[in-house]
Amino acid sequence: MKKAFIAGITGQDGSYLAELLIALGYEVHGLIRRASTFNTQRIDHLYLDPHDQGTRLFLHYGDLTDGSRLTTLLAQIKPDEIYNLAAQSHVRVSFDEPEYTGDTTGLGTIRLLEAIRQSSPGAKFYQASSSEMFGAANPPQNESTEFYPRSPYGVAKLYSHWITKNYREAYGLFATSGILFNHESPRRGETFVTRKITRAVARIAKGQQKELFLGNLDARRDWGYAPEYVVAMWQMLQADAPDDYVIGTGTDLSVKDFVRLSFEHANLDWEKYVRFDERYIRPTEVDTLVADSSKAAKDLNWKSSVGPEQLAAIMVDHDIATLEGFVPDKPVGSVWSEAVS
Ligand code: NAP
Ligand code: F7E
Numbered sequence: 001m002k003k004a005f006i007a008g009i010t011g012q013d014g015s016y017l018a019e020l021l022i023a024l025g026y027e028v029h030g031l032i033r034r035a036s037t038f039n040t041q042r043i044d045h046l047y048l049d050p051h052d053q054g055t056r057l058f059l060h061y062g063d064l065t066d067g068s069r070l071t072t073l074l075a076q077i078k079p080d081e082i083y084n085l086a087a088q089s090h091v092r093v094s095f096d097e098p099e100y101t102g103d104t105t106g107l108g109t110i111r112l113l114e115a116i117r118q119s120s121p122g123a124k125f126y127q128a129s130s131s132e133m134f135g136a137a138n139p140p141q142n143e144s145t146e147f148y149p150r151s152p153y154g155v156a157k158l159y160s161h162w163i164t165k166n167y168r169e170a171y172g173l174f175a176t177s178g179i180l181f182n183h184e185s186p187r188r189g190e191t192f193v194t195r196k197i198t199r200a201v202a203r204i205a206k207g208q209q210k211e212l213f214l215g216n217l218d219a220r221r222d223w224g225y226a227p228e229y230v231v232a233m234w235q236m237l238q239a240d241a242p243d244d245y246v247i248g249t250g251t252d253l254s255v256k257d258f259v260r261l262s263f264e265h266a267n268l269d270w271e272k273y274v275r276f277d278e279r280y281i282r283p284t285e286v287d288t289l290v291a292d293s294s295k296a297a298k299d300l301n302w303k304s305s306v307g308p309e310q311l312a313a314i315m316v317d318h319d320i321a322t323l324e325g326f327v328p329d330k331p332v333g334s335v336w337s338e339a340v341s
Pocket of ligand 2: 089090091092130132180181182191193194196213214215216220221255280281282285286
């Protein structure tokens with residue numbers, strides 16, 4: 001049985017990746033942060049008591065700011081595959097907390113790579129790089145596009161991307177960087193724009209909210225469906241050699257387009273509800289991100305199947321159903337179902 005270690009298992013992607021790897025027969029070890037409240041909601045449906053025979057999900061306290069803990073854990077677990085999905089991942093927040101973002105989203109990666117070098121040099125490593133590294137670069141963006149990050153988050157991710165490449169070249173580690181464009185789902189954090197919109201649509205439809213305050217409606221993003229993106233992460237570590245891959249749908253939409261699709265799905269006129277609030281404007285904005293994923297299509301045979309209209313519908317339906325009582329989120333999409341079948 002293969003063993004995987006996931007830093008960031010409690011996040012959107014970590015939860016889907018854990019689900020995928022368990023379905024593929026892996027033993028999964030996740031790094032969780034100690035908090036005074038429970039922070040494992042996204043993986044509770046996968047968790048069995050460690051005393052139960054047959055459990056294949058194990059959680060360990062730790063933090064990307066604590067390098068010695070990472071070394072100890074990897075020495076104990078001896079994973080075959082290590083996924084670094086942990087980060088302060090909110091771009092707007094990175095302007096408020098630039099130093100902390102640099103420490104976790106940037107230096108956190110070197111701590112993990114050093115732990116691998118000392119404790120698990122044979123393990124394969126995946127780094128969650130981001131289209132935010134392209135920032136102001138002209139679209140469409142691919143592996144050869146010059147980087148031009150526009151936020152402390154983007155700059156920190158670029159450090160992690162380059163240090164991943166450097167450890168690949170300097171020490172021969174199987175260290176891969178997946179440059180993923182925006183991907184969303186019912187498990188998306190509530191302060192990212194898509195989920196903020198779909199939750200508001202659900203609450204407005206149910207009479208629980210009157211207005212939705214947003215910032216820049218003109219930014220364009222390449223929004224895909226998160227379960228399909230964790231399949232790409234896994235595929236990258238099954239390749240013969242480590243490399244860099246851009247992952248996205250190749251289509252872009254404005255924030256306003258996503259607003260319209262989401263409200264229309266609930267038969268609502270968005271213009272009656274959406275208001276502007278300058279607090280959501282960023283000191284520097286990324287105007288347009290569109291992926292050219294032809295390398296991943298060729299080398300990994302990866303291609304998204306869920307388009308923006310279906311994505312908005314999945315998220316709005318889930319947020320409405322949640323208000324009507326708990327509904328577990330079941331991943332759909334042909335990329336996901338082919339991988340788990
Ligand atoms: P997310 O939902 O914000 O999850 C982030 C995860 O990192 C959570 O499990 C969080 O733990 C953990 N974390 C944060 N700081 C940590 C620290 N100091 N030590 C250990 N764990 C820490 O992010 P996501 O959307 O799943 O994205 C996964 C990764 O891909 C992130 O690195 C993100 O930057 C990157 N990425 C995301 C996208 C996207 O569109 N989603 C695109 C490109 C790249 P808590 O639950 O305790 O907060
Ligand atoms: O913003 C605009 C905002 O916060 C998208 C992260 O997963 O993807 C994500 O970063 C756009 C921006 O995502 C609001 O100005 C307008 O132009 O949903 P977002 P992001 O910044 O693209 C990348 C690839 C990552 O790697 C990151 O980890 O929407 N926008 N009004 C707003 N954004 C937010 N959050 N809230 C608003 O009210």
